[in-house]
Amino acid sequence: MALHYSGARELLSAVQRRAVGGRRVLILSYHRVVADFAQEAKRSLHTLNIEQRTFRSHLEVLQESHEVVSLDDALSVLDGTRQAARDVAVVTFDDGYRDVYRHAFPVMRDLRIPGVVYVPSAFVGTERRLGHDRLFAALRRMQARGIGPMAVGVGNPGERWLIDAFEGNAEPQVALERLIARRPTPGLLKLADALEDRLGLSSWRPQEGELPMSWEMLREMDAQGIVTGAHTAEHTVLTNQRLDDARREIAQCKAALEKGLKKPVKHFAYCNGYYSAGVAQALKAEGFISAVTTEDMPNAPGVDPFALKRKVLWEGSSAGVLGLYSKPLIACQFDDTFGMLAVQKPVMGARPTNFGTAGRADAEQGISAHG
Numbered sequence: 546m547a548l549h550y551s552g553a554r555e556l557l558s559a560v561q562r563r564a565v566g567g568r569r570v571l572i573l574s575y576h577r578v579v580a581d582f583a584q585e586a587k588r589s590l591h592t593l594n595i596e597q598r599t600f601r602s603h604l605e606v607l608q609e610s611h612e613v614v615s616l617d618d619a620l621s622v623l624d625g626t627r628q629a630a631r632d633v634a635v636v637t638f639d640d641g642y643r644d645v646y647r648h649a650f651p652v653m654r655d656l657r658i659p660g661v662v663y664v665p666s667a668f669v670g671t672e673r674r675l676g677h678d679r680l681f682a683a684l685r686r687m688q689a690r691g692i693g694p695m696a697v698g699v700g701n702p703g704e705r706w707l708i709d710a711f712e713g714n715a716e717p718q719v720a721l722e723r724l725i726a727r728r729p730t731p732g733l734l735k736l737a738d739a740l741e742d743r744l745g746l747s748s749w750r751p752q753e754g755e756l757p758m759s760w761e762m763l764r765e766m767d768a769q770g771i772v773t774g775a776h777t778a779e780h781t782v783l784t785n786q787r788l789d790d791a792r793r794e795i796a797q798c799k800a801a802l803e804k805g806l807k808k809p810v811k812h813f814a815y816c817n818g819y820y821s822a823g824v825a826q827a828l829k830a831e832g833f834i835s836a837v838t839t840e841d842m843p844n845a846p847g848v849d850p851f852a853l854k855r856k857v858l859w860e861g862s863s864a865g866v867l868g869l870y871s872k873p874l875i876a877c878q879f880d881d882t883f884g885m886l887a888v889q890k891p892v893m894g895a896r897p898t899n900f901g902t903a904g905r906a907d908a909e910q911g912i913s914a915h916g
């Protein structure tokens with residue numbers, strides 16, 4: 546991985562890749578596509594959201610510079626079995642929110658753009674909220690009411706995790722990122738239960754769009770070229786699990802999705818963008834052919850198909866200096882101008898394989914863009 550590369554090295558290698566003639570593949574990642582960004586920001590994790598009209602503008606700008614293709618076609622460009630006249634792009638969504646069906650799907654269909662929606666299998670067709678949405682609501686409630694990590698009274702290890710997450714008087718968003726990066730997902734789901742209980746949030750009614758898609762919605766999108774990929778069963782950060790547990794969850798989510806969709810599921814997205822050699826090997830063993838990270842770089846021929854790079858976008862990605870939609874800014878994003886100038890350093894997702902006998906899941910790990 547390019548962790549140790551200086552900006553100059555990165556620029557040089559980008560130029561070299563172009564010199565050898567390979568087409569670049571840009572993979573975009575979105576989460577929720579909402580009707581009204583400002584309204585939705587009051588009640589949900591706003592950095593996952595983009596307004597429908599901004600989303601449409603992104604895709605229109607993208608189509609001017611890139612051939613927007615399916616992930617299968619993009620993989621063929623990367624392995625040299627398919628030629629492309631221009632750089633290609635792939636549009637993906639993580640987490641399987643219902644408003645992807647309601648607000649993104651009509652735009653994709655209208656512009657004839659294929660894509661991938663990566664879903665955590667255990668949520669499909671249920672009314673369950675994702676762990677990060679539940680935790681964010683709880684952390685924000687703690688802040689709003691001035692309730693500290695000890696006063697909230699969840700007991701250990703949750704109390705210790707909260708003290709650590711809020712260190713330096715961190716905002717709820719930062720505390721959430723620290724929890725997800727550092728703690729095992731099953732433990733975080735228990736912490737969400739305890740916090741909701743203590744804060745009186747157990748009967749919280751989420752917005753319809755924050756709920757998961759149904760099997761029918763996924764099948765309807767699939768028929769229009771927006772295929773379903775896997776994103777674990779419980780939205781689990783697999784490198785924070787023992788490898789045996791990660792293997793079990795990978796097999797479980799593939800089987801559940803293939804049963805529900807009645808077709809093979811070949812593509813995977815790492816939760817929080819974190820992966821390891823052991824996890825990638827487990828995906829191959831289960832028959833997956835690709836996996837995406839949240840490492841913000843374009844892909845060039847020769848890239849490992851189990852460590853594909855992706856650019857995570859939300860409403861703020863194209864806000865410009867006045868907070869208005871800025872076409873030049875988003876065109877820069879797609880052209881990777883920021884990456885080439887090393888203005889934005891990609892957060893790398895590679896982690897050691899967790900063969901884990903004991904306690905390893907508490908290891909300190911860096912903060913990642915959410916995947």
Ligand SMILES: [Zn+2]
Nearest residue numbers: 639640816916
């Ligand atoms: Zn995710």
